[in-house]
Amino acid sequence: MSDFILAIDQGTTSSRAIVFNAAGQHCGVGQQEFAQHYPKDAWVEHDPEEIWQTTLASCRAAIAAAEISAEQIATVGITNQRETTLLWDRETGEPVYPAIVWQDRRTAEQCVRLKSQGLEEFVRQRTGLLLDPYFSATKLAWILDNVDGARERAEAGKLAFGTVDCFLLWRLTGGKSHATDATNASRTLLFNIHRQQWDAELLRIFDIPAAILPEVKDNCAEFGRTDPDLFGASLPIQSMIGDQQAATVGQACFVPGMVKSTYGTGCFVVLNTGDKALVSSQRLLTTIAYQLDGKPCYALEGSIFVAGAAVQWLRDGLKLIGSAAETQGLAESVETAGGVYMIPAFTGLGAPYWDPDARGAILGLTRDTGIAHIARATLESVCYQTRDLLEAMRGDGANIASLRVDGGMVVNDWLVQRLADTLGVSCERPQVTETTALGAAYLAGLQAGLFDSLESIAALWQRQAMFEPQMPAVQREQRYHGWKKAVSRVRTSE
Numbered sequence: 087m088s089d090f091i092l093a094i095d096q097g098t099t100s101s102r103a104i105v106f107n108a109a110g111q112h113c114g115v116g117q118q119e120f121a122q123h124y125p126k127d128a129w130v131e132h133d134p135e136e137i138w139q140t141t142l143a144s145c146r147a148a149i150a151a152a153e154i155s156a157e158q159i160a161t162v163g164i165t166n167q168r169e170t171t172l173l174w175d176r177e178t179g180e181p182v183y184p185a186i187v188w189q190d191r192r193t194a195e196q197c198v199r200l201k202s203q204g205l206e207e208f209v210r211q212r213t214g215l216l217l218d219p220y221f222s223a224t225k226l227a228w229i230l231d232n233v234d235g236a237r238e239r240a241e242a243g244k245l246a247f248g249t250v251d252c253f254l255l256w257r258l259t260g261g262k263s264h265a266t267d268a269t270n271a272s273r274t275l276l277f278n279i280h281r282q283q284w285d286a287e288l289l290r291i292f293d294i295p296a297a298i299l300p301e302v303k304d305n306c307a308e309f310g311r312t313d314p315d316l317f318g319a320s321l322p323i324q325s326m327i328g329d330q331q332a333a334t335v336g337q338a339c340f341v342p343g344m345v346k347s348t349y350g351t352g353c354f355v356v357l358n359t360g361d362k363a364l365v366s367s368q369r370l371l372t373t374i375a376y377q378l379d380g381k382p383c384y385a386l387e388g389s390i391f392v393a394g395a396a397v398q399w400l401r402d403g404l405k406l407i408g409s410a411a412e413t414q415g416l417a418e419s420v421e422t423a424g425g426v427y428m429i430p431a432f433t434g435l436g437a438p439y440w441d442p443d444a445r446g447a448i449l450g451l452t453r454d455t456g457i458a459h460i461a462r463a464t465l466e467s468v469c470y471q472t473r474d475l476l477e478a479m480r481g482d483g484a485n486i487a488s489l490r491v492d493g494g495m496v497v498n499d500w501l502v503q504r505l506a507d508t509l510g511v512s513c514e515r516p517q518v519t520e521t522t523a524l525g526a527a528y529l530a531g532l533q534a535g536l537f538d539s540l541e542s543i544a545a546l547w548q549r550q551a552m553f554e555p556q557m558p559a560v561q562r563e564q565r566y567h568g569w570k571k572a573v574s575r576v577r578t579s580e
């Protein structure tokens with residue numbers, strides 16, 4: 087019987103593919119890391135061919151690991167690192183420039199210029215986003231303006247723009263489908279989240295020709311079929327969704343007020359706000375959590391650019407640790423971080439500060455500071471940054487009693503306990519922490535008829551562990567106050 091689901095999860099540091107069965111259980115996984123390119127200060131690029139090849143290899147490896155043939159796969163879902171921007175030739179499929187990654191800050195000045203023209207409020211009304219280099223529009227304009235002949239070719243309809251979902255769809259279907267979904271579109275700064283369509287005025291502001299844009303579909307839709315030569319059978323691609331929104335689905339946060347937080351390269355907290363597109367007074371983002379049957383479910387999102395990436399920096403940059411997992415033992419080996427605060431603003435600060443020019447710092451060093459203190463302060467920085475986001479959500483009226491956590495970092499028990507302590511709310515870890523791939527799989531399964539409703543998907547969610555706050559409130563507030571003071575030292579704007 088063909089009732090397996092192939093979920094493709096193209097992330098910032100690795101491409102993954104997971105085969106799930108119709109009960110949402112893991113049957114096989116394939117994963118490949120790929121290179122990060124930092125050509126200049128605060129520039130981050132990926133090689134699109136590497137994105138494609140690692141994705142393809144991961145899919146083949148997942149199918150092999152599940153010991154199934156492609157014919158047994160009923161449906162395919164795609165989830166992806168969002169905002170990362172690609173532009174390619176419609177004829178040859180070749181990208182005209184490397185993928186400019188969401189973390190890339192090269193367009194900070196352009197954002198300042200647009201802000202000085204008083205455009206931020208207008209852009210915010212239409213898109214729910216802020217004028218920050220994080221989002222796709224200014225990256226796309228940069229490629230059009232800096233690659234010889236790109237703008238002319240774009241205007242002549244010879245080039246195609248897409249985020250990673252759209253690029254993979256193009257490649258998987260052999261250039262037959264040029265489409266994206268509402269959640270990925272909602273991260274471009276070009277999409278009107280209230281009307282669910284590309285916005286002509288935004289295209290004019292960012293100077294983007296409409297001819298390059300993909301069609302925007304619901305998260306469950308007929309996106310196209312894979313080229314039969316790729317896996318030995320032509321498979322229907324029936325869901326596409328940005329990775330943080332996919333994690334929201336994988337965590338079954340379907341009821342307004344439910345909130346999930348994902349800890350991978352960055353950290354992304356998403357609060358379901360139902361059919362209301364709330365405008366944050368706290369500089370959080372309004373975004374589409376998922377869109378089914380033409381109806382968007384909105385969310386407030388807080389985005390932190392560096393979470394697990396700080397641990398990677400301890401490992402690869404400073405070589406203080408041999409593996410990410412070592413941070414747990416190191417953090418446990420000392421009573422406190424010894425007054426050390428680590429602010430991982432390597433590519434500026436995201437929500438709620440939105441300061442692209444801020445840079446990182448380690449503060450409070452003494453002769454007694456050792457590797458363990460720095461490792462502990464690094465994990466604590468992830469907790470403090472999450473607290474910043476929860477404070478902002480509370481400022482917007484949210485009443486958050488618990489948080490569903492997931493992502494590569496949450497295998498670290500010390501980190502999740504510290505998170506509960508720092509936030510003063512309980513943190514729930516699910517059985518399946520690969521919620522991103524799971525969310526894409528659920529939606530593909532919904533479209534394929536393997537699941538009949540969001541309610542039946544929600545019934546599959548299972549808690550693996552619950553972490554309750556244990557730290558006395560006075561201590562919690564003192565430490566958080568220390569963090570706020572430390573952050574104020576690296577900020578370049580108020």
Ligand SMILES: Nc1ncnc2c1ncn2[C@@H]1O[C@H](COP(=O)(O)OP(=O)(O)O)[C@@H](O)[C@H]1O
Pocket residue numbers: 097098099100349350351352393394395396397398410411412413414493494495497498501
């Ligand atoms: N035991 C651990 N303790 C702390 N951080 C960890 C641990 N295991 C993995 N990480 C961090 O988690 C991140 C990987 O998570 P993942 O969800 O795979 O990221 P992404 O999807 O962004 O590529 C890496 O940045 C790594 O440093």
Ligand SMILES: O=P(O)(O)OC[C@H](O)CO
Pocket residue numbers: 096097098099166167168169188328329330350351352
């Ligand atoms: O690839 P991740 O998991 O780091 O997620 C990246 C986000 O989608 C960026 O907005």
